[in-house]
Amino acid sequence: MFESAELGHKIDKASYDAEIPKLRVALLDAQFDLAQQASFPVIILVNGVDGAGKGETVNLLNEWMDPRFIQVHAMGAPSDEERERPPMWRFWRALPPKGKIGIFFGSWYTTPILQRVRGKTKTSELVQSIDQINRFEKMLTDEGALIIKFWFHLAKDAQKKRLKSLEKDQKTRWRVTEADWENYKLYDKFRKVSEHTLRETSTADSPWVVVEGTDPRYRSLAAGRIVLEALRKRLDHQVKARLLKVAPLQPPIDQLDVFDTLNMAQKISKKTFDTELEKYQGKFNLLTRDPKFRKLSVIALFEGSDAGGKGGSIRRITAALDARRYRIIPIAAPTEEERAQPYLWRFWRHIPRDGGVTIFDRSWYGRVLVERVEKYCSEQDWMRAYSEINDFEEQLVDSNTVLVKFWLAISKDEQLRRFKEREKIGFKRFKITAEDWRNREKWDDYERAVCDMVDRTSTDIAPWVLVEANDKNFARIKILKTLCQQIEAAMKKRK
Amino acid sequence: MFESAELGHKIDKASYDAEIPKLRVALLDAQFDLAQQASFPVIILVNGVDGAGKGETVNLLNEWMDPRFIQVHAMGAPSDEERERPPMWRFWRALPPKGKIGIFFGSWYTTPILQRVRGKTKTSELVQSIDQINRFEKMLTDEGALIIKFWFHLAKDAQKKRLKSLEKDQKTRWRVTEADWENYKLYDKFRKVSEHTLRETSTADSPWVVVEGTDPRYRSLAAGRIVLEALRKRLDHQVKARLLKVAPLQPPIDQLDVFDTLNMAQKISKKTFDTELEKYQGKFNLLTRDPKFRKLSVIALFEGSDAGGKGGSIRRITAALDARRYRIIPIAAPTEEERAQPYLWRFWRHIPRDGGVTIFDRSWYGRVLVERVEKYCSEQDWMRAYSEINDFEEQLVDSNTVLVKFWLAISKDEQLRRFKEREKIGFKRFKITAEDWRNREKWDDYERAVCDMVDRTSTDIAPWVLVEANDKNFARIKILKTLCQQIEAAMKKRK
Numbered sequence: 001m002f003e004s005a006e007l008g009h010k011i012d013k014a015s016y017d018a019e020i021p022k023l024r025v026a027l028l029d030a031q032f033d034l035a036q037q038a039s040f041p042v043i044i045l046v047n048g049v050d051g052a053g054k055g056e057t058v059n060l061l062n063e064w065m066d067p068r069f070i071q072v073h074a075m076g077a078p079s080d081e082e083r084e085r086p087p088m089w090r091f092w093r094a095l096p097p098k099g100k101i102g103i104f105f106g107s108w109y110t111t112p113i114l115q116r117v118r119g120k121t122k123t124s125e126l127v128q129s130i131d132q133i134n135r136f137e138k139m140l141t142d143e144g145a146l147i148i149k150f151w152f153h154l155a156k157d158a159q160k161k162r163l164k165s166l167e168k169d170q171k172t173r174w175r176v177t178e179a180d181w182e183n184y185k186l187y188d189k190f191r192k193v194s195e196h197t198l199r200e201t202s203t204a205d206s207p208w209v210v211v212e213g214t215d216p217r218y219r220s221l222a223a224g225r226i227v228l229e230a231l232r233k234r235l236d237h238q239v240k241a242r243l244l245k246v247a248p249l250q251p252p253i254d255q256l257d258v259f260d261t262l263n264m265a266q267k268i269s270k271k272t273f274d275t276e277l278e279k280y281q282g283k284f285n286l287l288t289r290d291p292k293f294r295k296l297s298v299i300a301l302f303e304g305s306d307a308g309g310k311g312g313s314i315r316r317i318t319a320a321l322d323a324r325r326y327r328i329i330p331i332a333a334p335t336e337e338e339r340a341q342p343y344l345w346r347f348w349r350h351i352p353r354d355g356g357v358t359i360f361d362r363s364w365y366g367r368v369l370v371e372r373v374e375k376y377c378s379e380q381d382w383m384r385a386y387s388e389i390n391d392f393e394e395q396l397v398d399s400n401t402v403l404v405k406f407w408l409a410i411s412k413d414e415q416l417r418r419f420k421e422r423e424k425i426g427f428k429r430f431k432i433t434a435e436d437w438r439n440r441e442k443w444d445d446y447e448r449a450v451c452d453m454v455d456r457t458s459t460d461i462a463p464w465v466l467v468e469a470n471d472k473n474f475a476r477i478k479i480l481k482t483l484c485q486q487i488e489a490a491m492k493k494r495k
Numbered sequence: 496m497f498e499s500a501e502l503g504h505k506i507d508k509a510s511y512d513a514e515i516p517k518l519r520v521a522l523l524d525a526q527f528d529l530a531q532q533a534s535f536p537v538i539i540l541v542n543g544v545d546g547a548g549k550g551e552t553v554n555l556l557n558e559w560m561d562p563r564f565i566q567v568h569a570m571g572a573p574s575d576e577e578r579e580r581p582p583m584w585r586f587w588r589a590l591p592p593k594g595k596i597g598i599f600f601g602s603w604y605t606t607p608i609l610q611r612v613r614g615k616t617k618t619s620e621l622v623q624s625i626d627q628i629n630r631f632e633k634m635l636t637d638e639g640a641l642i643i644k645f646w647f648h649l650a651k652d653a654q655k656k657r658l659k660s661l662e663k664d665q666k667t668r669w670r671v672t673e674a675d676w677e678n679y680k681l682y683d684k685f686r687k688v689s690e691h692t693l694r695e696t697s698t699a700d701s702p703w704v705v706v707e708g709t710d711p712r713y714r715s716l717a718a719g720r721i722v723l724e725a726l727r728k729r730l731d732h733q734v735k736a737r738l739l740k741v742a743p744l745q746p747p748i749d750q751l752d753v754f755d756t757l758n759m760a761q762k763i764s765k766k767t768f769d770t771e772l773e774k775y776q777g778k779f780n781l782l783t784r785d786p787k788f789r790k791l792s793v794i795a796l797f798e799g800s801d802a803g804g805k806g807g808s809i810r811r812i813t814a815a816l817d818a819r820r821y822r823i824i825p826i827a828a829p830t831e832e833e834r835a836q837p838y839l840w841r842f843w844r845h846i847p848r849d850g851g852v853t854i855f856d857r858s859w860y861g862r863v864l865v866e867r868v869e870k871y872c873s874e875q876d877w878m879r880a881y882s883e884i885n886d887f888e889e890q891l892v893d894s895n896t897v898l899v900k901f902w903l904a905i906s907k908d909e910q911l912r913r914f915k916e917r918e919k920i921g922f923k924r925f926k927i928t929a930e931d932w933r934n935r936e937k938w939d940d941y942e943r944a945v946c947d948m949v950d951r952t953s954t955d956i957a958p959w960v961l962v963e964a965n966d967k968n969f970a971r972i973k974i975l976k977t978l979c980q981q982i983e984a985a986m987k988k989r990k
Contacts, residue, residue, distance in 0.1 A: 058818045066806070067813050067823050068856055074819030079576045105819055174784065289669065311561070318562050323553045324569030324600055328562050336831040361563055 001198050002191065005153040005212040009222075016217040023224050024064045030231040031065050031101070037235065038099030038340075040144040044227065045107040048152030049190070050180050051162040052213025057152065057223045058105055064224060071096055075106035084297075084353040086399040087111070088136065092348040097340035098144075108133055109197060116193045117186050126193070130200045132391070139388045141205040142381075143342040146234050148227060149206060151198060152213040156187050162214075249452050257451040258466065264411055267471035280480035281320035287484060288325055288357065292491045297352045297401045300483060301360040303369065304408030305446070306436045307418040309472050313408065314359055316476045317483065321357060331362040343367060343385070344392055351396070363405075364389055368453050373445045386456040393462040402490045403462045406479055407450065408469040412443055496693050497686065500648040500707040504717075511712040518719050519559045525726040526560050526596070532730065533594030533835075535639040539722065540602040543647030544685070545675050546657040547708025552647065552718045553600055559719060566591055570601035579792075579848040581894040582606070583631065587843040592835035593639075603628055604692060611688045612681050621688070625695045627886070632701045634883050637876075638837040641729050642701040643722060646693060647708040651682045657709075744947050752946040753961065759906055762966035775975035776815035782979060783820055783852065787986045792847045792896050795978060796855040798864065799903025800941070801931045802913040804967050808903065809854055811971045812978065816852060826857040838862060838880070839887055846891070858900075859884055863948050868940045881951040888957040897985045898957045901974055902945065903964040907938055 034042065044061070046054050062070055073094045082090045088108065096102030112129035115121040121129075137147060154162060163180055166172045183190065202208045211222045251257075268276070287293060300317065302310040318326055329350045338346040344364060352358040367385040371377045396403050410418070419440070422432040439446070458464040465482050469475035529537065539556075541549050557565055568589045577585040583603065591597030607624035610616040632642060649657060658675055661667045678685065697703045706717045746752075763771070782788060795812065797805040813821055824845045833841040839859060847853040862880040866872045891898050905913070914935070917927040934941070953959040960977050964970035 055817060055819075059814075062818045063810065063814055067810065067818075068806070068825040071822065072818040079574065081574050081576050103818070311563070315558065315562065319554075319558055322550060323557045323562075323567040323598070324550075327566065330563040 001195055001202075001208070001210060002153050002155075005210045006155040006158075007212070008214065009212045009218045010215045011217040011221055013217065016221060019221060020224075023221070023228065026232075027065050027224065027228050030228060030235060031069060033235050034101070034231060035069055035099045040146055040234065041096040041098050041340075042101040042146045042148070042231065043096065043140065044101065044103045045109070045147070045149045046103060046105050046152070047107060047109050047113075047150065048211075048213065049154045049159055049187075050183055051159050051166065051176075052152035052154040053216060053219045054105065054150075054152050054213075056216065057150070057219065058103055060220050061103065061223070061227065065101070069099075070101045070103060072103045072105060075104060075110065081353065085351050086395040086401075088395055089348060089351060092345060095341060095345065097337065099340070108136065109201075113190075113193055113197055117190045126197070127200075130197060132395075133201055134203060135387070135391050137201070137203065137206045139344075139384070139391070140342060142384055145342070146230060147206040148230050149201075149208045150223060150226075151194070151208050151210045152219065153210050154213050156191075158214050159184060159187065251448060251451075257447075258454050259409060259447065259451065262409060262466060262468050264409070264468050264470050266468050266474050268474050268477065270473070273473040273477060276477045277316065277480070280477065280484055281316070283484050284317070284320040284480060284487075285322075287487045287491075288321060290491065292494060293487070294355045295400060295494060296487070296490055297354055298357040298404070298483070298487065299352065299360065299396060299401055300357070300404045300406065301363040301365070302406050302408065303363060303365050304406070304467075304469065305410050305415055306439055307415050307422065307432075308408035308410050309469050309475055310361055310408055312472060313406070313476050313479050314361060316480060317359065320480070325355075326357040326359060327352065328359045328361060331360060331366060343381075344388060347392075351401075354400070364392065365405075365453060365457075368457075369446065369449050372449050373442055386453075389457055390459055390462075393457075393459070397461045400490070400494075402486050404465060404483055404486050405462060406465050406467055406482075407454070408467050408475060410469050412440075414470045415440065496690055496697075496703070496705060497648050497650075500705045501650040501653075502707070503709065504707045504713045505710045506712040506716055508712065511716060514716060515719075518716070518723065521727075522560050522719065522723050525723060525730060526564060528730050529596070529726060530564055530594045535641055535729065536591040536593050536835075537596040537641045537643070537726065538591065538635065539596065539598045540604070540642070540644045541598060541600050541647070542602060542604050542608075542645065543706075543708065544649045544654055544682075545678055546654050546661065547647035547649040548711060548714045549600065549645075549647050549708075551711065552645070552714065553598055555715050556598065556718070556722065560596070564594075565596045565598060567598045567600060570599060570605065576848065580846050581890040581896075583890055584843060584846060587840060590836060590840065592832065594835070603631065604696075608685075608688055608692055612685045621692070622695075625692060627890075628696055629698060630882070630886050632696070632698070634839075634879075634886070635837060636700040637879055640837070641725060643725050644696075644701060644703045645718060645721075646689070646703050646705045647714065648705050649708050651686075653709050654679060654682065746943060746946075752942075753949050754904060754942065754946065757904060757961060757963050759904070759963050759965050761963050761969050763969050763972065765968070768968040768972060771972045772811065772975070775972065775979055776811070778979050779812070779815040779975060779982075780817075782982045782986075783816060785986065787989060788982070789850045790895060790989060791982070791985055792849055793852040793899070793978070793982065794847065794855065794891060794896055795852070795899045795901065796858040796860070797901050797903065798857060798860050799901070799962075799964065800905050800910055801934055802910050802917065802927075803903035803905050804964050804970055805856055805903055807967060808901070808971050808974050809856060811975060812854065815975070820850075821852040821854060822847065823854045823856060826855060826861060838876075839883065842887075846896075849895070859887065860900075860948060860952075863952075864941065864944050867944050868937055881948075884952055885954055885957075888952075888954070892956045895985070895989070897981050899978055899981050900957060900959050901962055901977075902949070902959055903962050903970060905964050907935075909965045910935065 034040075046058055048054055058072060062072065071094070075090065078090055091104070091108055094102065094104070112121070112126055112133070116123070116126045140147060163176050163184065167176045198208045198210070209226050211219055211226075213219050302314060304310050314328065318328070327350070334346055347360070347364045350358060350360075364385075367377065367389075368382050372382040393403055419432055419436060454464050454466070465479075467475045467478050529535075541553055543549055553567060557567065566589070570585065573585055586599070586603055589597065589599070607616070607621055607628070611618070611621045635642060658671050658679065662671045693703045693705070704721050706714055706721075708714050797809060799805050809823065813823070822845070829841055842855070842859045845853060845855075859880075862872065862884075863877050867877040888898055914927055914931060949959050949961070960974075962970045962973050
């Protein structure tokens with residue numbers, strides 16, 4: 001992949017000087033249209049060999065364009081708030097909104113490549129990172145992002161020459177560190193690992209662009225033109241929604257689904273409830289005060305039929321906890337800032353730090369439930385959501401989050417009974433709206449969506465817990481008990 | 496202030512049990528109305544003596560109300576992202592939006608009181624903190640926030656008894672730490688400092704409520720009722736805008752203002768410009784790479800007449816810097832999330848960490864300029880903004896921020912010339928809109944607003960730099976030079 005970038009590309013000063021003014025005007029124009037349309041974000045990744053002009057190019061792009069609408073993110077050492085969350089959290093929080101350009105200097109490629117070069121990871125781990133990156137970038141482009149991935153390259157002797165010449169000049173000497181020479185010694189390994197990574201991550205939607213870094217004029221002009229062309233192409237030819245190539249989901253032909261296996265008649269006596277409630281609330285409380293808990297975090301999410309008892313169950317959990325420890329995130333319509341970002345952004349922003357408990361009252365599953373049934377998004381949007389969600393949850397679990405997903409199931413009759421009851425009781429009046437009655441008419445559609453959701457997102461690492469909730473007390477105990485079990489299991493694994 | 500809270504208040508079980516169900520329904524009702532109206536945020540501070548039931552009360556409020564609309568913030572040790580910003584940053588980022596309740600467990604009172612009790616600060620420093628707190632809370636209530644400040648109190652012997660009884664019970668033993676007994680030894684000092692602080696911060700808009708903590712039933716019922724009453728009162732009687740008691744601002748009777756002192760004819764030759772530009776860009780670059788710079792941060796804000804040359808000046812600054820080091824914040828209309836917060840919130844969220852440079856293209860001064868002239872806010876809103884801004888800037892400077900405020904002044908004729916020029920040049924077309932022409936018609940109103948702004952916010956710690964900008968090059972050099980000088984001065988001070 002690097003051959004063409006070792007040919008010694010050059011541009012003479014006259015051609016460069018003639019080209020630049022036009023290029024700048026065109027870039028400013030494109031940037032203006034981008035801001036006006038505000039229909040997609042631009043993500044520029046800057047990676048490559050040390051000394052190949054990465055920093056210079058970033059500075060130049062800022063100089064040529066309007067820097068007010070560019071955000072540059074230098075991904076140095078993570079802060080403590082970042083370290084206590086999945087590695088991708090820092091990138092999610094830095095994603096540019098629609099209409100803006102985000103330049104990542106040091107990107108999600110940096111750590112996987114360097115770790116492998118330094119022998120801190122195995123090839124199999126690199127392969128896994130590559131797979132995750134491909135899925136992440138696919139999600140971004142599916143969400144509409146324009147991704148431009150630059151690799152600035154230098155042949156081995158060119159890098160040596162470049163470092164030496166930087167060292168010679170008093171003005172630039174500071175830029176060459178010992179680490180740079182250490183890296184230089186690893187050049188061959190670095191080239192090999194990078195080559196592999198670039199090959200495996202150069203996809204149709206987000207291909208790599210390798211730019212030879214030896215000649216500043218060539219490098220700058222190439223980078224500028226690539227950005228311009230990518231922007232212009234995207235701005236002028238609005239991407240048509242691609243047709244999804246999967247067959248539509250089919251209901252099971254015998255009409256048997258996971259909910260048929262639930263014994264909805266399960267209930268417990270008031271006495272058993274009182275004993276068990278005290279037992280499991282106490283246990284839960286103790287678990288969160290265990291020193292081992294400080295290395296974990298808990299995300300419990302609640303989905304379920306309307307009037308399924310989410311609120312009541314959540315209160316039984318929080319009653320066991322110190323209020324300083326948990327955070328409840330009720331999911332409502334996305335805000336303006338959230339709408340300018342990929343779908344999962346508004347959930348990423350609420351990921352707890354170590355030792356925290358976050359409870360989602362409804363969740364990212366809205367995409368494949370209400371948004372699917374009510375047609376708030378296209379079929380391909382909710383179809384791709386299944387794997388995006390699985391990827392998201394895998395990252396949570398990988399970073400020591402105990403993720404527990406509850407579906408509170410009630411029968412259609414029980415729902416009717418609860419709706420009527422709610423209408424009668426004063427302080428519950430706000431829990432029942434005309435929308436609830438409308439949703440009820442779509443009971444079958446929702447059931448279909450729920451079954452597909454469970455089929456496609458109940459994974460080994462994050463299985464769905466189906467809760468028979470016709471009896472509220474039975475449900476509450478099952479939920480508390482499950483939470484305790486999962487936390488205990490996670491603690492044992494860490495021993 | 497604590498006498499009434501040492502009387503041994505008690506509530507018997509029967510009265511308590513009779514009262515609670517009604518109280519809970521009423522609280523839920525009020526909370527529902529709060530969410531529906533979404534016209535103000537509720538901020539509850541929980542402070543007081545250790546063992547007086549602070550944590551229990553927070554948990555109870557969460558149990559009684561709908562915890563999904565309450566955010567509890569335990570203010571423990573600050574994260575590194577928090578430590579590198581003014582101390583109040585962590586509170587600003589945690590403020591609840593309109594319609595929600597934020598409970599601060601450990602508040603802006605905690606550190607000033609404990610530092611004084613432990614002898615780490617002098618009385619004069621406490622007095623200063625108190626003054627800052629009063630101004631901060633006044634800003635919050637002026638912005639519409641409802642603040643409820645709880646102080647849970649225990650007499651000295653009651654505290655001793657409480658700690659001993661917690662220690663005796665195996666279930667609660669963990670809650671008593673050595674630090675608690677250390678604090679107990681300081682009880683008298685703590686009482687004295689707290690009494691002083693409470694007295695000085697109990698204002699008409701945000702009075703303290705002292706609650707005796709000995710009897711859990713009394714304490715809980717009192718807290719619940721106070722929250723209910725405060726909420727209900729505010730919800731049912733929308734606060735009428737108070738009339739501002741200051742006289743309206745008067746233009747100077749001789750029509751002489753600060754702008755008359757500017758020599759707008761100043762200009763420099765192209766040759767001087769080129770030499771000076773290289774000199775000061777180089778100097779600025781070196782300064783930001785000085786190890787001492789890592790303990791500073793820079794905020795440069797740009798205001799000025801339309802077409803005053805803000806963008807061009809900003810580009811001359813950023814051209815001197817590595818793009819990883821700076822961030823430009825163009826100020827546009829506030830987003831939905833920003834509108835649900837106090838005015839200054841949207842600026843606080845962009846405060847840089849140590850070593851960072853943040854450039855505001857327009858700023859918090861919009862309140863006293865465009866919002867005043869265009870009547871987007873009331874007279875009392877912009878009148879109070881002057882002191883709110885001064886308080887804000889004082890905090891920035893106190894936490895080692897070099898704050899430089901530039902006003903780019905051009906003459907009315909020069910503006911006309913630039914407007915016409917912009918209309919002619921293709922890639923500058925987006926810089927001139929119908930709005931610019933409309934604003935121009937209000938030239939005198941804007942000039943009046945600018946003079947008042949300079950008079951009221953050009954302070955010793957953050958003076959305005961008025962830049963004669965009819966000659967763009969003169970302006971650019973003055974700006975770069977000033978920035979260098981101010982950073983050097985700040986570095987010298989830290990030696």
